Amino acid sequence: MLKINDFSLFTKGEQLFSIKEMRLESGKMAVVFGNNDTGKSLFLRTIHGDYFDFKGDIYIKENPAIFYKKRKKTILIENAVHLLPQKTIWENIIIPLPKISSKTKEKIADLANLAGLGEIYGTKVEKLSFSSQKFIELIRAAIQTPYLILIDDFDNFFDEIKLIKATEILNHALKNGTSIVATAKTKPENFQIIYRIQNKEMVKL
Amino acid sequence: MKKGIIFQIFVVFVILAIWNTLHFVYLTQERHYLLRLEKIPIIAFSNDLPALQAIQTELDSLNYIKETILEKNEKIISEVINNHNLEEVKKFLDETKIPNVLKIYFRGDLFGEKQKYQTMKQLSEITDELAFNNYNWKVIHRKINLLRKIYQIANIAVIMLLLFIFVFLRIHFEIKRDEFWKIFYAAGGKYNARRHSFILSSLLLCLLPLILSWGAYFGLTYFKIVNPIIPYSAVFPQIITLIVASVFSAIFMGKRLL
Numbered sequence: 001m002l003k004i005n006d007f008s009l010f011t012k013g014e015q016l017f018s019i020k021e022m023r024l025e026s027g028k029m030a031v032v033f034g035n036n037d038t039g040k041s042l043f044l045r046t047i048h049g050d051y052f053d054f055k056g057d058i059y060i061k062e063n064p065a066i067f068y069k070k071r072k073k074t075i076l077i078e079n080a081v082h083l084l085p086q087k088t089i090w091e092n093i094i095i096p097l098p099k100i101s102s103k104t105k106e107k108i109a110d111l112a113n114l115a116g117l118g119e120i121y122g123t124k125v126e127k128l129s130f131s132s133q134k135f136i137e138l139i140r141a142a143i144q145t146p147y148l149i150l151i152d153d154f155d156n157f158f159d160e161i162k163l164i165k166a167t168e169i170l171n172h173a174l175k176n177g178t179s180i181v182a183t184a185k186t187k188p189e190n191f192q193i194i195y196r197i198q199n200k201e202m203v204k205l
Numbered sequence: 206m207k208k209g210i211i212f213q214i215f216v217v218f219v220i221l222a223i224w225n226t227l228h229f230v231y232l233t234q235e236r237h238y239l240l241r242l243e244k245i246p247i248i249a250f251s252n253d254l255p256a257l258q259a260i261q262t263e264l265d266s267l268n269y270i271k272e273t274i275l276e277k278n279e280k281i282i283s284e285v286i287n288n289h290n291l292e293e294v295k296k297f298l299d300e301t302k303i304p305n306v307l308k309i310y311f312r313g314d315l316f317g318e319k320q321k322y323q324t325m326k327q328l329s330e331i332t333d334e335l336a337f338n339n340y341n342w343k344v345i346h347r348k349i350n351l352l353r354k355i356y357q358i359a360n361i362a363v364i365m366l367l368l369f370i371f372v373f374l375r376i377h378f379e380i381k382r383d384e385f386w387k388i389f390y391a392a393g394g395k396y397n398a399r400r401h402s403f404i405l406s407s408l409l410l411c412l413l414p415l416i417l418s419w420g421a422y423f424g425l426t427y428f429k430i431v432n433p434i435i436p437y438s439a440v441f442p443q444i445i446t447l448i449v450a451s452v453f454s455a456i457f458m459g460k461r462l463l
Binding site: 084096137140141 | 384
């Protein structure tokens with residue numbers, strides 16, 4: 001799904017880190033962790049096609065990332081919340097969906113239930129906690145099953161219990177062939193593919 | 206969004222209805238004046254009947270002549286005698302040289318200063334005795350010209366109003382949706398969706414008010430509440446104005462639609 005070769009990331013002319021090769025198969029999740037200002041967020045934005053100060057090749061499904069610039073097949077979940085606060089949970093989840101089948105409707109209800117969001121049709125998003133709002137973004141991304149879901153500061157949104165719930169939500173997308181790249185500040189547990197950024201190098205652990 | 210579109214459709218419909226009302230009022234008033242014009246004939250008097258008959262044939266072939274009526278002097282005399290019981294003075298009337306009369310009625314919309322001059326010139330070749338209420342004719346003509354000027358200015362005003370309101374409302378409601386579209390794209394929404402939505406709503410905004418305003422007009426004519434006098438061609442300036450307004454809105458929206 002994702003292939004990165006001889007990649008170096010820069011900001012203001014300075015190299016943040018480099019990596020020789022990164023491979024991520026369909027239906028797999030990789031976590032990249034590192035300290036602040038190591039370039040984790042910019043790395044995700046580069047894969048998403050929003051940041052261009054880099055060298056090397058990025059391929060998503062055998063096409064260069066630029067190929068998807070206008071037809072996004074990746075969803076980036078940033079630190080900031082991208083929801084309409086005056087709208088309900090349901091309305092926020094279905095924003096990008098062109099049509100909603102009864103199966104999708106059922107799946108959204110299941111995932112919302114798993115996340116413990118409560119009454120999704122009547123509750124306005126502004127009344128929810130930050131982590132609940134992030135659950136909505138996760139459900140919204142997972143239900144679309146894009147090629148890639150990119151999650152910035154994954155460990156910043158959830159405590160340990162909620163992190164398990166979030167992983168279960170993401171499993172829905174993984175089972176449908178979506179790959180996930182998440183970043184974190186600390187080394188996460190329970191993940192098989194982990195990368196670390198240290199000393200301007202990104203290495204697989 | 207739906208409320209916004211419905212509001213815009215309503216406002217555009219009201220402006221189009223005002224525009225159609227303007228057409229209707231103008232055409233009704235113009236028709237009234239033209240009918241008054243058509244009732245003012247040029248009357249030629251002459252004893253030379255063959256000459257009058259010849260000129261009548263000539264005039265009948267002209268497109269701005271509505272009708273010509275030739276009244277022969279014998280008929281006039283017999284009518285006068287019959288109508289007023291003047292059997293005793295019949296002999297006197299027969300001896301008096303009462304002229305033949307040619308009444309020429311014109312089509313109000315085609316008969317102007319130039320046509321009047323031409324007709325007068327033709328008639329003056331056979332007789333000097335002509336009667337025409339020139340003062341009335343000129344007064345009505347002045348009124349028609351004034352009415353046409355007001356109509357033209359009012360049309361321009363309605364076009365400007367429609368352009369301004371349409372573009373203003375489109376931009377206002379689209380900018381209000383900026384946050385939605387920002388989140389839509391951040392959430393993985395389809396590329397170009399905003400442009401498609403804009404085109405679709407523009408189509409709705411052009412078509413629905415047109416259908417509603419003309420539907421209302423045809424409804425009123427069908428039930429004979431108003432006379433069907435607005436020509437179908439009046440719809441074209443409306444379509445063009447709506448298209449231009451949509452294009453302006455799209456230009457003003459610029460990169461937001463990409």
